[in-house]
Amino acid sequence: MNVIEARDLTRVFGKTRAVDAVSLDIPQGVVCGLLGPNGAGKSTLLKILVGHLRPSTGSGTVLGHPIGKPDPALWARIGYVSQQRYLPGWMTAAECLRFTRAFHPGWDEAKVKHLVERLEFPLDTRIRDLSRGHYVRLQIALALAYNPELILLDEPTSGLDPVGRHELLTILIEEITQPGRTIIFSSHLVEDIERMADIVVIMDSGRVVVSDLIDSLKESSSLEKVFFEHVRRQA
Amino acid sequence: MDLRIDTTDGVPIYLQIVEQIKRNVALGRLKPEDPLPSVRQLALDLTINPNTVARAYLELEHEGVIYKRQGQGTYVSEQAAEASRRERNRIVAGLFEKAIVEAARFGMSDSEIAEIFRQSVQRWKLEKP
Numbered sequence: 001m002n003v004i005e006a007r008d009l010t011r012v013f014g015k016t017r018a019v020d021a022v023s024l025d026i027p028q029g030v031v032c033g034l035l036g037p038n039g040a041g042k043s044t045l046l047k048i049l050v051g052h053l054r055p056s057t058g059s060g061t062v063l064g065h066p067i068g069k070p071d072p073a074l075w076a077r078i079g080y081v082s083q084q085r086y087l088p089g090w091m092t093a094a095e096c097l098r099f100t101r102a103f104h105p106g107w108d109e110a111k112v113k114h115l116v117e118r119l120e121f122p123l124d125t126r127i128r129d130l131s132r133g134h135y136v137r138l139q140i141a142l143a144l145a146y147n148p149e150l151i152l153l154d155e156p157t158s159g160l161d162p163v164g165r166h167e168l169l170t171i172l173i174e175e176i177t178q179p180g181r182t183i184i185f186s187s188h189l190v191e192d193i194e195r196m197a198d199i200v201v202i203m204d205s206g207r208v209v210v211s212d213l214i215d216s217l218k219e220s221s222s223l224e225k226v227f228f229e230h231v232r233r234q235a
Numbered sequence: 236m237d238l239r240i241d242t243t244d245g246v247p248i249y250l251q252i253v254e255q256i257k258r259n260v261a262l263g264r265l266k267p268e269d270p271l272p273s274v275r276q277l278a279l280d281l282t283i284n285p286n287t288v289a290r291a292y293l294e295l296e297h298e299g300v301i302y303k304r305q306g307q308g309t310y311v312s313e314q315a316a317e318a319s320r321r322e323r324n325r326i327v328a329g330l331f332e333k334a335i336v337e338a339a340r341f342g343m344s345d346s347e348i349a350e351i352f353r354q355s356v357q358r359w360k361l362e363k364p
Contacts, residue, residue, distance in 0.1 A: 031284050169282050177275045177285050194242040195283045215247040215290075222245040 001028045003150055003182045004049060006060035006067065011044050011053060018044040019055070020206035026184065026199065031176055033197030033214075034186035037231055041206040042186040043083055046154050049184070050080045063150055076104060079143030081153040085135060089128030093121060093138050097145070104146040115141040118167060132159035140168060144175065151175060153185040157192055169196060190224045204231045236265060240281050248283055252291035257300060260311060261319035271301060271309040 004026040011019040019041045026032050034042050047053040049062055051070055060067045065074040087096055097116075101107045116123065119137040121130070130138065136159050143151065151172075157165045169192070175181050187193055193200060193214075200217055202210035209230040210217070217226050238255050240248055259265040271277075274292060278285035292309060295301045300315045312318075338348045 029286070031286065166282060170279060173275075173278050173282070173285055177278070191242050194248070195240075198284060198286050215249060218245060218247040222243065224243070225245075 002026060003028050004060070004062055004184075006049070007058055009045070009048055009055045009058035009060060009067070011041075011048060012056045017206045019048065021058070022203075022206075022208050024060075024201065024208065024211065026182065028180060028182050029176075030182060030198040031172070031196050032182075032184040032199040032201060033193035034184060034201050034203065035188070035190065035193050035227060036186070036203035037188065039205075040203040040231075042203055043154050044206075045203070046080075046152050046184070046186060050078055050152050051075065052080075076106065076146065077149050079146070079148035079151045081136065081139045081143050081156050083154045083158075085127075087127050087135075087138070087142075089126060091127055092124050093127060093130065093134075094123040096127060096138065097123075097142065100142050100145070106146040108145060108147055111147070112141060112145045115144060115171070118171065119164075133161060133164055136160060137164065140171065144171070147178075149180055149182065151181065151183045151185075153183070155186055155188070157187060157189060165192075172196065190227060194223055200226075202227060202230055236271075238277075238281060240283060249287045249291040249294065252277075252288065253294050253298075256291075256295060257319050257322050260300060260315045261323050265311050265315070267311050267313045267315055269311045271311070273308060 002025045004024055006022060006024040009019055009022045009024075010017060022041075022045060034045070036042050044053065048055050048067065051062075051067075051074065054068045058067075063074060063077055065071050091099065097112060101109075119141055121134040121137040121141075125134070127135070127138070136156060140153075140156065143153070156168055160168060172183060172185075173196075176183055183196075185192075185196070197214050200210065200212060200214050200223065201208055210226060214223065217223060220226075221229075236256070236259050238252060240251055242248070244251065246254075256265065256271075271292070272280065274285050274288045277288045281288075292301065296303065296309075299312055299318050301309050302312045303309050335348060338351070343351075
């Protein structure tokens, strides 16, 4: 079963095609690593998949729901970690957790407790005062709190120190051992993708230039070589 | 059992696990009926995708190196040593083949190649601590 089926997704901003005719099939139970240089379109693609942006053209489904039609029933099944600071700055982390809980019937309080302990972010600090690393950790707790089937993470390891990064990867390993979970995460770090991904999707200038199983890609070359072969380096 | 993953290596991670477990068996560090860590545990220990560990275990099971006991976990099989010996022979034979191909390119005769092999073994025996 495919969790994501996308056909020719395109998103245009002015004259820029941020996402350009992207087609993707992501089966259930895999970890998909989205790799690409800055400005490749990774964040825009994730926003389209999570339903925060409409595609200009193209179609597809996410967990069986049509892409581009906002649907709260779908949001309850997706966990999303954004690169942007969209959470209300005046709330404390604890207030934000309580506030978000109200929207999710599947909220798992025991898991939240566990995640807060593991991720070690301050609960009584206002969100506007959280460091980038602590903000990401809060978002991870919020995204996983209701045991979503599909977890989308936009550059989750950027802004984390090596300890935080290891902690996050450990949490993701525990998630993917749960049946029926699918994870898509973007990164510009080849090593994170190497460790975590079953499927690698490489994007450049809005397009998908490589989409394959990591083990098939590595039969011919290292992932880093594949990456540099397919991505034009901007000077 | 000490496994090490090298992400800069061109070899897929699942194959690195397969090869290192076989090496551990060939060296006697893993013996028949020794338990292996669970997929989840090994994934956490190495900080890698559990699907990758599962694939490595499946491959090892396929080759007869390990076996699953219903609901009890994964163990080194009785015939693992035999499977690893075959593997060891295959690796060493491959290395010799490379040297022989190179020697043939230099136009060396069979007896010349055999002589170099004999001398190499002798030198190694002398230098070996």
